[in-house]
Amino acid sequence: MKIGFIGGHGHHYLTEILRDGDHDAAWAGDAHDNDAARAKCDRLGLTAWYDDARSMLERFRPDVVNIGAVYGYNGDAIAEVLERGIPVVSDKPVAATEAQLERLRRLVTGDARLITEFPFRSRPPFRAAHDAVLAGRVGDPVLATAQKSYRFNARPAWFGDRAAYGGTMLWVASHAIDAIEYVTGRRFIRVTGRGGNVAKPEYAEMEDHCVLIGELEGGATAVVHADYLRPSGAETHGDDRLRLAGSTGVLEVRDGACSLIDISGNSVIHPAATPVPVGRALLAAALGHDTSLYGTERSLRTAALLLACRRAADDETWVQL
Amino acid sequence: MKIGFIGGHGHHYLTEILRDGDHDAAWAGDAHDNDAARAKCDRLGLTAWYDDARSMLERFRPDVVNIGAVYGYNGDAIAEVLERGIPVVSDKPVAATEAQLERLRRLVTGDARLITEFPFRSRPPFRAAHDAVLAGRVGDPVLATAQKSYRFNARPAWFGDRAAYGGTMLWVASHAIDAIEYVTGRRFIRVTGRGGNVAKPEYAEMEDHCVLIGELEGGATAVVHADYLRPSGAETHGDDRLRLAGSTGVLEVRDGACSLIDISGNSVIHPAATPVPVGRALLAAALGHDTSLYGTERSLRTAALLLACRRAADDETWVQL
Numbered sequence: 001m002k003i004g005f006i007g008g009h010g011h012h013y014l015t016e017i018l019r020d021g022d023h024d025a026a027w028a029g030d031a032h033d034n035d036a037a038r039a040k041c042d043r044l045g046l047t048a049w050y051d052d053a054r055s056m057l058e059r060f061r062p063d064v065v066n067i068g069a070v071y072g073y074n075g076d077a078i079a080e081v082l083e084r085g086i087p088v089v090s091d092k093p094v095a096a097t098e099a100q101l102e103r104l105r106r107l108v109t110g111d112a113r114l115i116t117e118f119p120f121r122s123r124p125p126f127r128a129a130h131d132a133v134l135a136g137r138v139g140d141p142v143l144a145t146a147q148k149s150y151r152f153n154a155r156p157a158w159f160g161d162r163a164a165y166g167g168t169m170l171w172v173a174s175h176a177i178d179a180i181e182y183v184t185g186r187r188f189i190r191v192t193g194r195g196g197n198v199a200k201p202e203y204a205e206m207e208d209h210c211v212l213i214g215e216l217e218g219g220a221t222a223v224v225h226a227d228y229l230r231p232s233g234a235e236t237h238g239d240d241r242l243r244l245a246g247s248t249g250v251l252e253v254r255d256g257a258c259s260l261i262d263i264s265g266n267s268v269i270h271p272a273a274t275p276v277p278v279g280r281a282l283l284a285a286a287l288g289h290d291t292s293l294y295g296t297e298r299s300l301r302t303a304a305l306l307l308a309c310r311r312a313a314d315d316e317t318w319v320q321l
Numbered sequence: 322m323k324i325g326f327i328g329g330h331g332h333h334y335l336t337e338i339l340r341d342g343d344h345d346a347a348w349a350g351d352a353h354d355n356d357a358a359r360a361k362c363d364r365l366g367l368t369a370w371y372d373d374a375r376s377m378l379e380r381f382r383p384d385v386v387n388i389g390a391v392y393g394y395n396g397d398a399i400a401e402v403l404e405r406g407i408p409v410v411s412d413k414p415v416a417a418t419e420a421q422l423e424r425l426r427r428l429v430t431g432d433a434r435l436i437t438e439f440p441f442r443s444r445p446p447f448r449a450a451h452d453a454v455l456a457g458r459v460g461d462p463v464l465a466t467a468q469k470s471y472r473f474n475a476r477p478a479w480f481g482d483r484a485a486y487g488g489t490m491l492w493v494a495s496h497a498i499d500a501i502e503y504v505t506g507r508r509f510i511r512v513t514g515r516g517g518n519v520a521k522p523e524y525a526e527m528e529d530h531c532v533l534i535g536e537l538e539g540g541a542t543a544v545v546h547a548d549y550l551r552p553s554g555a556e557t558h559g560d561d562r563l564r565l566a567g568s569t570g571v572l573e574v575r576d577g578a579c580s581l582i583d584i585s586g587n588s589v590i591h592p593a594a595t596p597v598p599v600g601r602a603l604l605a606a607a608l609g610h611d612t613s614l615y616g617t618e619r620s621l622r623t624a625a626l627l628l629a630c631r632r633a634a635d636d637e638t639w640v641q642l
Binding site: 139140141142143145147149190192193194195196197198199208209210211213215218219220221223225227229230231232233234235245246247248249250261262263264265266316317318 | 460461462463464466468470511513514515516517518519520529530531532534536539540541542544546548550551552553554555556566567568569570571582583584585586587637638639
């Protein structure tokens with residue numbers, strides 16, 4: 001299979017596939033930070049480098065493309081690929097503006113496929129939580145809370161530019177927002193939030209933290225908070241958590257494990273089956289083989305949800321979905 | 322000293338004082354659930370029982386009164402006591418309606434003293450967090466999140482009556498709201514929230530969970546969530562947590578301890594000095610000897626804040642304070 005990569009940021013989970021078998025790969029710049037893209041290409045020892053994504057698409061003719069551009073411009077790169085009828089796996093956000101989202105909606109017709117990387121769905125503790133809810137082990141979902149906390153370390157200057165960065169709701173909180181829908185099986189129907197930048201004033205338009213609350217289907221409530229304040233002395237880069245209080249049990253993902261408290265006590269729980277590694281799961285979705293976890297309609301719906309969450313927080317207003 | 326008690330609910334922290342020395346105590350009903358009050362009186366082996374709070378005030382003539390009525394009616398009992406010029410220590414909420422709050426405001430003039438029981442201020446892990454912030458160990462507060470989660474067990478039927486119960490924002494989330502102001506040293510200036518009742522429909526007007534987000538002074542953000550969903554199999558009755566991410570450190574109260582992560586790693590931290598037990602601290606405030614932790618102005622301001630939080634959640638709207 002021929003796999004094309006675009007951009008120098010994000011995760012490019014399809015690079016995991018390159019180890020799996022006999023694939024051809026090429027890498028292209030995103031026109032916003034080609035140095036970063038070139039560095040990724042070089043680190044993988046790939047020789048097929050293109051300065052320009054269009055050249056790569058036209059000359060390399062990939063079967064699938066994996067995008068990780070400067071975050072605010074994923075949507076532009078995705079559109080270039082979809083216009084050529086090639087399936088896309090992209091870093092989030094797939095749309096950082098309503099205009100990008102509209103363009104993607106127009107392009108996603110017929111069997112076009114746009115898959116968003118939300119790897120929590122493929123991680124064992126979040127899968128364990130999802131499976132426990134599905135098996136009725138917490139009863140009805142009532143209150144879901146999720147945390148994202150990262151070390152900031154050094155970040156590119158464009159994090160301070162809303163157009164390039166997209167916002168912390170799209171880049172960080174998005175994982176938690178998607179994870180809540182995934183684990184609870186309930187969609188957000190109404191949201192508000194806020195954000196701010198207290199500690200990183202040199203990144204002028206970035207939020208160093210943001211929060212979201214919302215109503216989920218069935219009368220449940222969700223809370224998400226994200227921050228870049230994890231100290232350098234912390235043991236790990238990220239501190240991802242999710243807690244779901246249900247009518248008969250409380251489950252919690254923390255420190256890479258999932259625990260469940262119910263009437264019989266506290267136990268560590270595991271997924272019903274070992275998750276397929278994220279790169280393979282994303283590829284299977286992009287090829288239309290398995291869209292149970294990742295899919296085109298879900299990509300667009302989540303993109304719209306995230307833009308609504310960002311707008312709600314920007315304006316500190318309640319937004320109906 | 323003569324200590325009068327009113328009501329059969331809440332905590333009556335001044336009962337701790339009875340062990341300290343030679344005090345006289347009397348107990349009175351709150352006219353809403355006298356059986357519960359009488360049971361408390363009997364459990365303490367007190368013989369001075371009054372069916373009616375006014376009789377107790379007029380005949381026993383207490384030096385200080387400690388109130389724990391059916392929650393929605395604390396404010397009425399407080400007013401009765403303040404009208405007689407006697408200092409009050411009360412369970413929260415001290416006002417469950419704007420009318421109660423207005424009445425208290427009119428009565429709190431001169432050296433009248435109304436102290437609200439917010440015992441987190443006297444608990445070592447929350448004190449440790451407060452002291453760490455004051456010592457600059459987390460830098461500027463950025464994102465404060467707090468959780469209250471209780472077992473529901475069996476509760477009186479009046480929990481299902483908003484007028485009697487007051488709401489989960491006032492009864493449960495209030496601890497977390499006060500703790501955030503206490504630990505961060507920053508006041509709420511703008512809030513919204515929501516709540517719902519998914520799992521306890523037999524308590525018709527009660528929220529089985531509620532959430533609040535708000536802006537704190539200095540651009541920081543606060544998140545509070547409270548629920549009655551802690552399973553009976555949990556190790557402890559409550560699961561109180563507070564996390565504060567600051568510009569240089571993150572502190573967290575959980576499982577009865579406070580930890581701090583900063584540039585040098587993760588450590589358990591302790592208060593600068595052992596807190597005075599809550600009953601003695603509340604009494605000292607009521608007598609005007611030490612209002613550093615608990616005070617009349619703070620009681621009224623927090624009561625107004627809590628009513629605003631409840632209104633914001635009831636209406637799902639942003640409320641400016």
